[in-house]
Amino acid sequence: MTTVSRRKFAEKPILRAYWILRLAFTLVPIVAGIDQFTDKLADWDMYLAPLATRIVPLQAHTLMMIAGAAEIVAGLIVAFAPRIGGWIVAVWLWLIIINLLVAKGFYDNVLRDFGLSLGAVALAFLGAGFSHEAEPRPETRTQNA
Numbered sequence: 001m002t003t004v005s006r007r008k009f010a011e012k013p014i015l016r017a018y019w020i021l022r023l024a025f026t027l028v029p030i031v032a033g034i035d036q037f038t039d040k041l042a043d044w045d046m047y048l049a050p051l052a053t054r055i056v057p058l059q060a061h062t063l064m065m066i067a068g069a070a071e072i073v074a075g076l077i078v079a080f081a082p083r084i085g086g087w088i089v090a091v092w093l094w095l096i097i098i099n100l101l102v103a104k105g106f107y108d109n110v111l112r113d114f115g116l117s118l119g120a121v122a123l124a125f126l127g128a129g130f131s132h133e134a135e136p137r138p139e140t141r142t143q144n145a
Contacts, residue, residue: 014126015130017126018082018123018126018127018130021082021086021119021120021122021123021126022078022079022082022123022127024119025075025078025082025085025086025089025119025120025123026075026076026078026079026085027075028075029071029072029074029075029078029089029092030071030072030075030076032068032071033067033068033069033070033071033072033073033074033075034068034072035068036064036065036067036068036071037065037068044064044067044068045060045061045064047099047100047103047106047109048060048063048064048099048103049099049100049102049103050103051102052099052102070092071092074088074089074092075089078123081127082123082124082126082127082130083124083125083127083128084124084127085123085124085127086120086121086122086123086124086125086126086127087120087121087124089117089120089123090117090118090120090121090124093113093114093116093117093120094117096113097110097113097114097117100113
């Protein structure tokens with residue numbers, strides 16, 4: 001990064017917030033998704049509502065590995081298309097919230113995931129205002145002559 005681009009970045013708090021959210025919503029879903037295959041950070045199966053395995057005739061661990069793969073894909077979409085990926089992560093988090101409410105007893109996680117979903121929505125809105133080069137898109141305003 002050149003001195004000029006560093007200064008431009010430092011002078012634009014919205015741009016910094018955008019990149020913080022973009023990085024977070026890229027890395028966290030990818031790391032969580034990978035961990036659903038290894039269970040090093042958490043026993044992910046315990047978060048799955050029993051109703052899910054009645055609706056989808058698969059074992060809980062198989063469903064959680066499918067969810068892990070979906071989270072990895074969502075993180076990659078955020079990396080390359082944050083205005084779309086932000087919405088995908090938000091909807092994914094809302095589905096997790098529904099699952100946790102049905103599972104009962106994970107209300108602290110529901111609150112956390114709701115807050116995260118708001119961050120994902122903010123990323124989607126910010127992503128709509130920035131191009132892939134992270135520069136503000138020029139506004140198209142017409143002036144009356």
